Amino acid sequence: RGGALKEDGETRGAGSSALACRAMVTAADVTVETAESRGLTGDFFEDEEEYRSALESSLSGALPDPFVRHIKLSVPAPLPEDGLSDLDRTLRALAPGDTRPVEVPLPVLRGLAGALRADSGRIGAAIVCDAEQQSLIAITPGHRNVPHYGIAVDLGTTTVAVELLDLSSGKIIAVASGYNNQVRRGVDVIGRINYASSPERLGELRAAAASSINRLAGSLAAKAVIRRDEIVAASVAGNTVMTHLFLGLDPEYLRLEPYTPTVHSVPVHSAEDLSLDIHPRAGVTIATAVGSYVGGDITAGLISTGIPGLAEGVDLFIDIGTNGEMAVGNRDFIMACACSAGPAFEGGGLTCGMRAAPGAIDRIRVDEETGAPEFGVIGGGEPAGICGSAAIDLLAELFRAGWIDSGGKLSRDRESPHLRVDGRRASYIISHNANSGVAVTEGDIDSVVRAKAAIYSAADLLLSKVGLTFADIGRVHVAGGFGRYLNIRSAVTIGLLPDIPSERFTYMGNASLKGAALMLLSGSFRKLHRDVAAMTTYVNLSNEPGYMDRYTAALFIPHTDFSRFPTVNR
């Protein structure tokens, strides 16, 4: 930005966007904003049906018991000298047997007397129902059905996903996702921590987290034709660095020994306090972290797996993202860890990478003889880039067909119109036409290999900590921001996932988002989440001397130890 980009011989002006793989920088003062240079300016509305059916099967028909309830109260009229104020009578009508204190913010208290007298004591009340406190965040006169909505948020390092839910029916109305606005200030959590080194920059990242959510929530509200202030609840899950930045907490100590967060369990705050542009007093709950490297995204994700209730055997949960996070356990124990995989699986850091949005190549096959690709594009049409699932497919296909070796190097022996070798540099051309081109360089392949090695070796180490191997695992719950299109077989082929029978894998999509939605809708899931956070212990990989060896051994396709992947043939 601010300089000039020369793309295929054509000079483009300031402010224009271009694919990094086809652009040549001709000025020195150019800042390339990778997140916005994929040709995608808007956010992506997801296919809501997928999310709906997943959520409904988890809730299994239970009535919604939302985090913020709207209830109709009939408050008795005041009697002379009964010694009861308007507030006293309202709180008695609200929770006759409940002795927990109810917080009533001043703006609500200011409207109470008038509301009680507008329709003979009949009022509607929106109440935050938290384990520790209740808050009366809004009152309306009369017994009308007041629409009230909530948002579930997965605040990812690279991608932010927001679901809009109707709190009375428990139904998902719409889902949208887009880049975290912080991306330009660092591709991974370490980059963000580095950036947040002054109060001003920390404030900038805090605002960027809020604006990322606000942008998506605003789109969803516009799509659903509702007012933003009808959104009275938010449930946010993210890794510990993301939640610290969202809260405006200095993340510096998360990466310094002994890696101590400022806060694990965050009390309910108001949307106003957190700069969320929904109802100002909307209750915002944030999923509880277990440690610096195992955040609320994992505890939220875990409640959408069956692990916390598992009576027999041991399951594994792997959430593949910029932060790769995983947990192993059953109803008696849960142990978790996280590793930094980089943004490759979310389309970041790859020359032509993009997220799983329209225009993204999301699946690929490669012809063994000619090296020609056959690919699918989300939404059809010309491909604009390659997303994580296709990157995994491509490496698996190129490896199986012998176009790359175990070290991730493209073949110099065979020729293909799709292979371009220029001395020590080589790339694989997926698509090339007048308007656009999509290619993968050896550097890109290396990024994917490093990402998969980080995740596989972390899971491997985690199991070894409890004396298990992948063979002992009953079920592997795989989550990630791949949309619908993760090919488990490809993931096993490149050594990202273990080589166990494919029927043992469940692909769950965005588990963190699903967990956040469950917390928004269900009191029993909120309780389960607290229990999971309390029972989970975490393994800090940076304290584990064995991790680096395991990682190095995994920097091959599928692994230096081929015996670990008996079904992967070359």
Added chain:
Amino acid sequence: RGGALKEDGETRGAGSSALACRAMVTAADVTVETAESRGLTGDFFEDEEEYRSALESSLSGALPDPFVRHIKLSVPAPLPEDGLSDLDRTLRALAPGDTRPVEVPLPVLRGLAGALRADSGRIGAAIVCDAEQQSLIAITPGHRNVPHYGIAVDLGTTTVAVELLDLSSGKIIAVASGYNNQVRRGVDVIGRINYASSPERLGELRAAAASSINRLAGSLAAKAVIRRDEIVAASVAGNTVMTHLFLGLDPEYLRLEPYTPTVHSVPVHSAEDLSLDIHPRAGVTIATAVGSYVGGDITAGLISTGIPGLAEGVDLFIDIGTNGEMAVGNRDFIMACACSAGPAFEGGGLTCGMRAAPGAIDRIRVDEETGAPEFGVIGGGEPAGICGSAAIDLLAELFRAGWIDSGGKLSRDRESPHLRVDGRRASYIISHNANSGVAVTEGDIDSVVRAKAAIYSAADLLLSKVGLTFADIGRVHVAGGFGRYLNIRSAVTIGLLPDIPSERFTYMGNASLKGAALMLLSGSFRKLHRDVAAMTTYVNLSNEPGYMDRYTAALFIPHTDFSRFPTVNR
């Protein structure tokens, strides 16, 4: 203001002030702001020694246990994988055995990690210690002695008084009082309720309450050379209309049957929420009301009397102000009521009235023969007006000397250079010289008589409700904004106070302010205040058919029934 005032033949320009009794309005667009037209532009610093000794005798040497404490914590360093966040370790160090939730506002949480690491876990913490909740409102690195102060506030209908206290020593630093900025919008609570009929006007009165406190707190801070944000606690006592207006609550229903307040017991709010210009997160506690007509000023005042602990007999508490409030009882019962006396005793509503500030005549004797006055002026010099205690003195002296009759009419039979009779209008000239003059009209006398009648008859009725008469009362605790100068004998002579032996009276000055200070400094007084508020029942005078008869009978000096005042001779 904005017009012209002609005073003794001299035309004065816009913005000037004049005594209403000597000014003649010569332009039609003049707004006379009575509260500011007494020639007093600044607020009045009180004699702090009086307040200090009164407070110390109540606290009787107990160590201060302030509403907001500043404590030094040594928070253990984080240990690898101890599962404790910075906040967890801080809260454990703060209250090892305390399971009450501790609220930690986001701005405090944001500074926690840095503060803990600045001086090896040594931090100072300011904590709001309320019965229901604790809030950590500020942290500072290290174990320095951080100055922290509190203000006690009597938010009166006419006068606001503020005490600045050092919370660590429990000492009063300075005291100031001044008019409530709301005065121009109505002289009594009914006038304020009338004015607050739209949200904008309610907001104006809310802001005026806060600005009255802020103005005085600012003066005190300047005088004590401290920063406003070193004031971390406020304790506010006021009648129910005043606290409703301070909170921004619609007071309309306080005067409509069945006279129900929005709230009796107000949770702790932050100074920021209430527009107080002290530390933004300072804890603000508001004394609990018993009903629409018995407010927190009475419950606060009661704790500074011995009534809640009285084992034998029955005492009476009378707080003389624009709202006359009183309570009768002992440790087994307390019954209270309130009446509207008008502002006469606070210098309001009298032609030359002013509050007990420098320049005010505060005591008077009248020569029986000549009718000549002999008076004292606060601070000495020429008198600027007459305050409540002198008005009581003057009526008593004029009545004793026969210059006024039982009906409050000035004598038309006798002559004195101090008596000016002009047909049906007559006035008594206290002082007249080239620069200023102070006089009392028959209309002024009538105002005082109506005020004293309201209070005497209310106390009389209250006692009758429990089957007692004034003769049965052990001790009468008299409070009010008279400064040091209430002549009990004069008050008995005009029929304001009952004619019982003078040794049974205790004059306590501003009891509401003293009670607010006790709540600020002492946990046992905070508990006593809650107990008093819970045990006090109130009598609504407007529901009592006998009140109007009693009031009418009391509209004479001293009373229509002279047998009630056997020692008052004429």
